[in-house]
Amino acid sequence: MTSSEPRERRVRPTGLLAAAPWLFAVLLLAGWAFTVLLAAPPPYMLPSPLAVLDRLVTAFFSPRFWSAVQETFTEAVGGSALGAAVALPLSIGIHRSRLLNAAVAPFLGATQAIPAIAVAPLLAIWVGYGLGPIVLLCALMVFFPILISSVVGLRHIDHHVVDAARMDGADSFALLRHIELPLALPNILAGLRNGFALSVTGAVVGEMVMGGSGLGQLLTAQRDSVDTAGMFATILVLCAMASGLYGLIHLVERRSHTVASLLP
Template identity: 65%
Template sequence: MTRHARHTWLAPLALGAVLLAVWALVAAFAGLPAFLLPGPLDVATRLVGMLGGPVVWPYVALTLAEALGGCALGAAVALPLAVLVHRSRWVGAAVTPFLGATQAIPAIALAPLLVLWVGYGLTAIMGLCSLMVFFPILISSVVGLTHVPREVVDAARIDGAGSWDLLRHVEAPLALPNVLAGLRNGFTLSVTGAVVGEMVMGGEGLGTLLTLQRDAVDTAGMVAVIVMLCVIAASAYTLLLVVERRSTIVADVRETPRG
């Protein structure tokens, strides 16, 4: 294992151990009741019990489906628009001010409108997730397309590449690391959107489970569900980060001049 790889794994493990130790000390000596601040052992016991039974897995599956569906929907709109913004100055000039304006609107404020337009449940939650992931995917993709080396594009045009061939064989592969970075950040936001959507617009995922545990004052259960959400988001984030780094290596090889 290389030194960089050791740092990649050991640094977050060390920070996690420190945070767990601080949490355990505060829970043990702060004098707070368990329903306000359960200790790590209580949460771990509750988490193992939940994961060992069949009840929690349908909640996990539905939240994952909502997050993945919303992220895919947002990407399906953001990626073609990124190409249009990159290729057309008119489209870029027309769209950019509105993109900035949309970011001033909290996603949670759109939830009641989505309920009115599409009703409660899966469709509305996926719509909320797609709105949350749209902007980071679009911006990252536009940045990636804009920073494709001009000399590579010119060489492809000299070789007779048309607009579609240029996008498919040159611009898209070289912009892929940025696109994946947008998807990486977007999916974590999509998980947040799914949970918030379930709590506001109804649903049967982990957000609903959090609401039930809140009403039952099951603080250890709530923290256990939050840990599940963190693991889901962190796993997807890490997976896409690995793919992004590998695509960066491929992009660097493509850009390297051949002697």
């Protein structure tokens, strides 16, 4: 066996894995197109891929559409940042303090069990309408996955490494900065990845319940006018936004792994 053969075996699966999402997307589009062609449903029930593509092209040349995209993106990112700003320090407190853990842990599951569409009307009453309450709703949605992932990451650090750092004289802050947070970073980034993707859902739900000028409000207007092709186009844009935020955090996660592997 030559040295080039193992290299080819390593490269081919990588190329196949890279092409797998595109192949799956093509299969979905083909199944969708054949369903419309064979079953011939009314356009208001299931539009054709070409009709949705036409709506997407029209939307891309509309300033109103890009304004809605910017509004929803701002709400999602702002809510994610707010949720992370609360969840990350709380995860450290839960990890460090048994008393705080005992006091807070029974109520953490309740924050995830309450549906966002039930909280949105309360936020409208308490905070009002506009950007602020929608950002707050997004923060509530992303808070739980970021918190749980961070706590799990901090709790699963090798205690031998922590004990060795303490024996070397590391204080509480140095231990957190140089040992605990770097080792828990993959879990923290995984929580941020899921949280940022969920924030798009929170923004849409908030706009549908509390108003606004983003894609959620556009989706509501399209629903009321039975514009199914437009709804499909808007949903695809929302999926792309969530996937983009997810992929961005995943890229940061991969870069952090690469940097960590180069450290001595």
